[in-house]
Amino acid sequence: MKTHVVKENSMLRQKDMIAEHFRExxxxxxxxxxxxYTFVPGNLTELLLAFDCLPVHPxxxxxxxxxxxxxxxxxxxxERHGHSEDVCTYVKCDIxxxxxGNIGPTGEKLPEPDLLLLSYTGCFxxxxxxxxxxxxxxxxxxxxxxxxxADGTLEPSMIEYVVEQLRRELIPKLEQITGKRYDEGRxxxxxxxxxxxxxxxxxxxxxxxxxxxxxxxxxxxxYYIGPLFTAFRGTQAAIEYYRELxxxxxxxxxxxxxxxxxxxxxxxxxxxxxxxxPPNWTHFREFWKMFYDERAVVVASTYTKVGGTYxxxxxxxxxxxxxxxxxxxxxxxxNLNLPSRVEMIARYVKEYAADGFxxxxxxxxxxxxxxxxxxxxxxxxxxxxxxxFIETDLVDPRYFSAANVKNRLESYFQMLAQRAPAARAExxxx
Amino acid sequence: xxxxxxxxxxxxxxxxxVLDERGELLGRGITNxxxxxxxxxxxxxxxxLLDARFRLFQRGFDDCGAAPELAAALLERLRREFRRxxxxxxxxxxxxxxxxxxxxxxxxxxxxxVVALDEIFAALGLEADRLFRGTARPRSDFFRDIAGATYxxxxxxxxxxxxxxxxxxxxxxxxxxxxxxxxxxESLLEDQLLRAFELxxxxxxxxxxxxxxIEREVRRTIELPLVEAQVVGTGYGRARxxxxxxxxxxxxxxxxxxxxxxxxxTRTVLDxxxxxxxxxxxxxxxxxxxxxxxxxxxxxxGRYLGYIADEMGLGLHELGxxxxxxxxxxxxxxxxxxxxxxxxxxxxxxxxxxxxxLAGLHRAIMLRAMSLLARSGGVRREFTFTGGVANNAxxxxxxxxxxxxxxxxxxxxxxxxxxxxxxxxxALFALRAEHGEDATAHAENQTCGARA
Numbered sequence: 001m002k003t004h005v006v007k008e009n010s011m012l013r014q015k016d017m018i019a020e021h022f023r024e025x026x027x028x029x030x031x032x033x034x035x036x037y038t039f040v041p042g043n044l045t046e047l048l049l050a051f052d053c054l055p056v057h058p059x060x061x062x063x064x065x066x067x068x069x070x071x072x073x074x075x076x077x078x079e080r081h082g083h084s085e086d087v088c089t090y091v092k093c094d095i096x097x098x099x100x101g102n103i104g105p106t107g108e109k110l111p112e113p114d115l116l117l118l119s120y121t122g123c124f125x126x127x128x129x130x131x132x133x134x135x136x137x138x139x140x141x142x143x144x145x146x147x148x149x150a151d152g153t154l155e156p157s158m159i160e161y162v163v164e165q166l167r168r169e170l171i172p173k174l175e176q177i178t179g180k181r182y183d184e185g186r187x188x189x190x191x192x193x194x195x196x197x198x199x200x201x202x203x204x205x206x207x208x209x210x211x212x213x214x215x216x217x218x219x220x221x222x223y224y225i226g227p228l229f230t231a232f233r234g235t236q237a238a239i240e241y242y243r244e245l246x247x248x249x250x251x252x253x254x255x256x257x258x259x260x261x262x263x264x265x266x267x268x269x270x271x272x273x274x275x276x277x278p279p280n281w282t283h284f285r286e287f288w289k290m291f292y293d294e295r296a297v298v299v300a301s302t303y304t305k306v307g308g309t310y311x312x313x314x315x316x317x318x319x320x321x322x323x324x325x326x327x328x329x330x331x332x333x334x335n336l337n338l339p340s341r342v343e344m345i346a347r348y349v350k351e352y353a354a355d356g357f358x359x360x361x362x363x364x365x366x367x368x369x370x371x372x373x374x375x376x377x378x379x380x381x382x383x384x385x386x387x388x389f390i391e392t393d394l395v396d397p398r399y400f401s402a403a404n405v406k407n408r409l410e411s412y413f414q415m416l417a418q419r420a421p422a423a424r425a426e427x428x429x430x
Numbered sequence: 431x432x433x434x435x436x437x438x439x440x441x442x443x444x445x446x447x448v449l450d451e452r453g454e455l456l457g458r459g460i461t462n463x464x465x466x467x468x469x470x471x472x473x474x475x476x477x478x479l480l481d482a483r484f485r486l487f488q489r490g491f492d493d494c495g496a497a498p499e500l501a502a503a504l505l506e507r508l509r510r511e512f513r514r515x516x517x518x519x520x521x522x523x524x525x526x527x528x529x530x531x532x533x534x535x536x537x538x539x540x541x542x543x544v545v546a547l548d549e550i551f552a553a554l555g556l557e558a559d560r561l562f563r564g565t566a567r568p569r570s571d572f573f574r575d576i577a578g579a580t581y582x583x584x585x586x587x588x589x590x591x592x593x594x595x596x597x598x599x600x601x602x603x604x605x606x607x608x609x610x611x612x613x614x615x616e617s618l619l620e621d622q623l624l625r626a627f628e629l630x631x632x633x634x635x636x637x638x639x640x641x642x643x644i645e646r647e648v649r650r651t652i653e654l655p656l657v658e659a660q661v662v663g664t665g666y667g668r669a670r671x672x673x674x675x676x677x678x679x680x681x682x683x684x685x686x687x688x689x690x691x692x693x694x695x696t697r698t699v700l701d702x703x704x705x706x707x708x709x710x711x712x713x714x715x716x717x718x719x720x721x722x723x724x725x726x727x728x729x730x731x732g733r734y735l736g737y738i739a740d741e742m743g744l745g746l747h748e749l750g751x752x753x754x755x756x757x758x759x760x761x762x763x764x765x766x767x768x769x770x771x772x773x774x775x776x777x778x779x780x781x782x783x784x785x786x787x788l789a790g791l792h793r794a795i796m797l798r799a800m801s802l803l804a805r806s807g808g809v810r811r812e813f814t815f816t817g818g819v820a821n822n823a824x825x826x827x828x829x830x831x832x833x834x835x836x837x838x839x840x841x842x843x844x845x846x847x848x849x850x851x852x853x854x855x856x857a858l859f860a861l862r863a864e865h866g867e868d869a870t871a872h873a874e875n876q877t878c879g880a881r882a
Binding site: 373377380386387389403404407408410411412414415418419 | 666679680681682683717718719720721722723805807
């Protein structure tokens with residue numbers, strides 16, 4: 001593998017944004033800004049910004065630790081403190097990091113939380129995770145109950161229910177912690193900024209409908225969603241980042257170029273895929289390489305929707321500040337029921353003209369991995385396109401068996417290649 | 431003549447299949463994969479090419495007008511004589527290596543280990559005669575197993591006399607066999623074949639004129655160049671093969687095509703190899719439509735059976751027949767190879783019979799395979815079982831019962847050459863690469879299968 005990694009300007013810009021955010025976190029005590037630990041799905045960044053709070057996302061820290069080859073050590077530390085081998089590896093990585101001094105991914109110490117904010121309940125592990133953190137930090141907790149979209153629909157009563165909780169539970173708590181009054185006008189300003197960036201993100205993600213796709217909507221996609229899914233939604237920095245990204249992608253598309261991989265441009269796109277499930281972080285580049293070596297491009301992924309299903313039309317709406325935040329919490333991908341997830345993936349296969357789809361199932365995540373095999377069968381039926389299934393893990397390096405994953409992917413790509421002439425013949429048949 | 435070669439570098443064994451230009455089976459070769467894939471590949475390939483010559487001998491004999499039963503008997507003697515010559519050659523090489531190691535252990539050529547080796551190799555030489563000239567049959571296909579078993583029992587016998595330690599003797603063997611297996615073969619095949627033919631011909635009832643014709647035919651066949659027009663590799667070690675990218679195929683595709691070639695009605699394939707289990711769905715052309723493989727854990731694969739055989743002091747070939755004698759299969763929960771050893775000893779300690787425990791173990795393996803089959807889309811008619819484990823009658827019986835129970839399907843296709851299915855598929859891909867056409871057309875001509 002090459003050591004020199006090709007990066008675009010937008011990537012470098014994002015790196016600077018993240019570094020600045022962690023610097024601000026390290027200075028939080030002096031600057032007097034309050035720190036809120038919260039999760040990506042259903043995050044309420046604009047509301048936190050309206051109170052000048054700084055968010056910390058434990059699962060993002062965990063994945064960063066995974067990419068920086070630190071997670072193995074952190075997980076081992078958590079296990080030494082009694083956490084079982086089968087527990088979600090994000091949790092153990094975070095706990096391990098905490099036990100080892102809470103040094104964040106950029107090397108600076110993370111501040112302790114002033115509030116633990118849980119604004120999404122589809123993952124029950126999140127609750128237990130924050131219970132563990134509460135034990136440690138003895139800080140206030142705000143826990144919203146966000147109803148699951150069991151019927152695949154978002155009812156007005158569900159929105160009202162979440163708005164009520166924002167109004168009665170969260171906003172008073174934020175006011176108390178920060179000593180600031182809730183300013184709805186200020187919130188609306190951040191929401192308007194969010195919507196602008198969201199517009200550009202959707203444009204970038206949908207550029208993959210083009211042939212060849214100018215982006216990889218999974219391995220590249222995880223970078224593209226970064227600012228909007230984390231601390232930067234509603235900021236000017238995010239608007240600028242997405243504008244630059246969109247220009248870069250538009251230029252690639254105009255020149256008929258493929259996605260940028262760590263080893264340079266991918267030429268001559270061979271397979272177009274849809275992927276369900278998060279990537280493995282500990283072997284991210286090795287995993288990606290298994291795709292680009294075969295000239296396989298991911299044109300759509302569900303993971304890039306866990307922090308918002310913007311491509312289904314949702315935008316933060318400054319005219320309905322609390323309602324729009326409630327809709328956002330309720331609408332993230334992980335809160336959708338199985339038929340909605342099936343429908344989404346099947347639609348991607350068709351709209352993005354994919355040759356196949358792949359489920360990367362996460363071994364240590366039971367709540368999200370359950371149901372993925374029946375989903376795979378159903379999507380095959382709906383689309384007539386064959387699916388593949390592999391199992392890896394988020395940040396536990398022990399659970400990534402490169403030889404097995406490669407073997408399966410190679411088999412799958414060869415199967416797709418073998419199928420291609422037959423599929424063409426079928427399409428031509430009267 | 432042009433031939434097409436498929437090589438399946440498996441985790442436990444390496445197989446090779448040679449086809450002629452019409453896609454008909456000419457030869458098959460198998461060896462243990464050992465630590466050196468390159469050598470394993472070379473040996474399996476030369477074994478298959480050698481086997482191809484035997485098949486060509488047979489074709490030639492038929493043309494010479496020899497009575498079929500006499501020709502068949504001659505061919506069988508030729509095969510066994512040849513095997514014996516090869517076996518003796520390997521024994522001689524092994525002995526030489528063992529002696530070097532033994533001399534390093536001290537006291538030079540008069541050391542107790544060297545003296546023990548004299549005795550061991552005398553016994554091994556006698557055993558070769560029994561196996562290849564007498565009525566005894568080897569309990570494994572591989573030199574390392576055949577020689578290893580006798581070496582170990584002789585070493586134990588000698589150690590009991592007290593002059594030399596058992597572990598020391600085994601250590602010498604372990605080091606030497608690895609060295610031998612890593613060494614490519616250097617002997618001239620033609621000479622060995624001719625010598626074997628002379629030995630096999632002694633005492634034959636063939637008329638002198640026929641015999642002369644046959645001898646001419648044998649010489650002609652030996653000299654016939656077999657040109658490898660295309661070689662395709664598959665299996666775990668495929669990345670090790672010095673082939674172009676397009677000459678490497680996934681074992682999933684090869685097993686699908688190989689199973690289809692053997693049984694054209696195949697729709698579902700179960701392959702259980704040394705360390706992986708594959709459930710494959712194919713269409714009417716043998717093209718793979720869906721597949722599932724075992725994940726990060728190889729519990730319940732062929733290696734598991736090998737381990738169990740070792741634990742029980744049995745040969746791998748003896749496991750299935752013994753398990754079939756089980757009347758009341760014992761429930762075994764763990765298919766983890768490591769835990770299974772503990773569970774095995776526990777059940778033995780509780781007084782269960784070996785055959786009942788083995789029957790339970792075979793069922794446990796198949797339960798795992800059933801879950802993989804279900805994942806891949808279930809079992810559809812016709813159902814073909816391939817891979818080394820398909821040679822195990824108890825495994826087949828357990829699978830048959832489960833497939834009947836779950837899918838109402840009675841028949842399972844099993845070819846006696848099921849272990850070669852992946853290599854056959856690879857050889858068919860080789861043929862296709864040469865002709866640039868759909869290998870499945872040739873696949874229809876293949877009839878090497880038999881229904882179990």
